[in-house]
Amino acid sequence: MLTAVARGFVVFSVLLTAVGTGTVAAAADDSDEELVLLYAGDELLLEAAENQVVHGETTLDAGIEVTVRIRSAHGADDVFLESRFTEVDEYGTFNVSFDLSDKQANTSFTISAYGGGLSSDDVDGRLEPCTDCTSSPTQMTLPPADEATVVPAVRVRQSNTARIPVTYGDASRVTLVIGGEDVGFTATVTVRDENDDGRAVIEFDTSEAGFSSSPTRSDDDVVDESQTQLSRVLDPGDYPLRLYLGSDTDGEPVDVGTLSVLETPVLTETPTTQTAEPTPKSETETPVRNQSTVLDSMSNLLGSVGALALGGALAVVGIGVLLGFFRS
Structure with a gap:
C-alpha cells in the first residue's frame, strides 16, 4: 500500500513538472x-x-x-x-x-x-x-460536355498546383493558354480526349512555371506544351485563361476564364531571447550587485525550478505522512 501511494505522489509531481516546463504536444497542420x-x-x-x-x-x-x-x-x-x-x-x-x-x-x-x-x-x-x-x-459548376468551355475562375496559392477543368465540345483536342504577354508569362497546353468523355482537368504547377519543361499535367493525353522561361517563382496575380478548339491559337478563343495566383502568407516566428555569454571577471575586480539584481536572479531561479520543487515537496511530504502513520 505504501508503494502504491508513493508512486501516486511521484506521478503527480512528474505531471506538475511537465506543466511547469511547458511540455505540450500540438496537432500537426497539413x-x-x-x-x-x-x-x-x-x-x-x-x-x-x-x-x-x-x-x-x-x-x-x-x-x-x-x-x-x-x-x-x-x-x-x-x-x-x-x-x-x-x-x-x-x-x-x-x-x-x-x-x-x-x-x-x-x-x-x-x-x-x-x-x-x-x-x-x-x-x-x-x-x-x-x-x-x-x-x-444557366449557372453551374461545369457546362455540358458538348460545349467547349473552361471553368470561369480558379484560385491557387503561390507554389501550389491549380486544377483547371475544361470540356471539349465536338472537338477531340483543345488548347488552353494561361497568361499572356501583358502579364509577363504564357503557358500553352494542348490535350486530347483519349477516353472520349468530353472532359479533362489540366493541372498547372505554379512552382514549376517558368522552370520545368512540363508544368502542366492532365488526366487526358498531353499532346503539346510550352511556356515562358522565368528567373523566379511565378508572381501572384490574375492570369487570363483562353480555350481554343484544336491546336490553333489564332483567332478568338471559344471560352475564357481567370487563374488567380494568391500570395502565400509568410509565417513569422517569435524571436528567441539568447542568453549572453558571461564576461570573464578580472582578478582585481570585485563585482557589485545591488538588491534589485539579487531579487531578479532569485525570481528567475524560482520560476525555473518552481514546478519541479513543488512536485518533489508533495512527494516527500506524502511519504513522510504515510511512514508516520504506519509506524504509529
Whole structure:
C-alpha cells in the first residue's frame, strides 16, 4: 500500500513538472489541404434572385460533403442565415444554389464553406438587384460536355498546383493558354480526349512555371506544351485563361476564364531571447550587485525550478505522512 501511494505522489509531481516546463504536444497542420470559394474581384456578388450559384474548389476527395453557409453582415436591415449541402465532384470542385429572391438588394453578407475537416476563409459579398428575373438560370459548376468551355475562375496559392477543368465540345483536342504577354508569362497546353468523355482537368504547377519543361499535367493525353522561361517563382496575380478548339491559337478563343495566383502568407516566428555569454571577471575586480539584481536572479531561479520543487515537496511530504502513520 505504501508503494502504491508513493508512486501516486511521484506521478503527480512528474505531471506538475511537465506543466511547469511547458511540455505540450500540438496537432500537426497539413498546409497542402485547401477549401476555397471562387469569385472575381474584391467581393462575391450575387443577385437578390433565385438559383444564385456559389462555386468552390478543394483538395478533398470526390464525394465528401461540403456545407456552404451565407449570413447577413452585422448591422444589416435584412437579417438572414442559410446553409446548403453539396458534395465534391471528380474535378475537385463543388457548387451550391441559394434562393435569395426574398432578400433585400444591396445587403452585405459573409459566406464560408466547411467539410472534411477543412474550412474556407470568410468571404465578404453583396446582393445586387436582379437584372433579369424572368429568364431561367444557366449557372453551374461545369457546362455540358458538348460545349467547349473552361471553368470561369480558379484560385491557387503561390507554389501550389491549380486544377483547371475544361470540356471539349465536338472537338477531340483543345488548347488552353494561361497568361499572356501583358502579364509577363504564357503557358500553352494542348490535350486530347483519349477516353472520349468530353472532359479533362489540366493541372498547372505554379512552382514549376517558368522552370520545368512540363508544368502542366492532365488526366487526358498531353499532346503539346510550352511556356515562358522565368528567373523566379511565378508572381501572384490574375492570369487570363483562353480555350481554343484544336491546336490553333489564332483567332478568338471559344471560352475564357481567370487563374488567380494568391500570395502565400509568410509565417513569422517569435524571436528567441539568447542568453549572453558571461564576461570573464578580472582578478582585481570585485563585482557589485545591488538588491534589485539579487531579487531578479532569485525570481528567475524560482520560476525555473518552481514546478519541479513543488512536485518533489508533495512527494516527500506524502511519504513522510504515510511512514508516520504506519509506524504509529
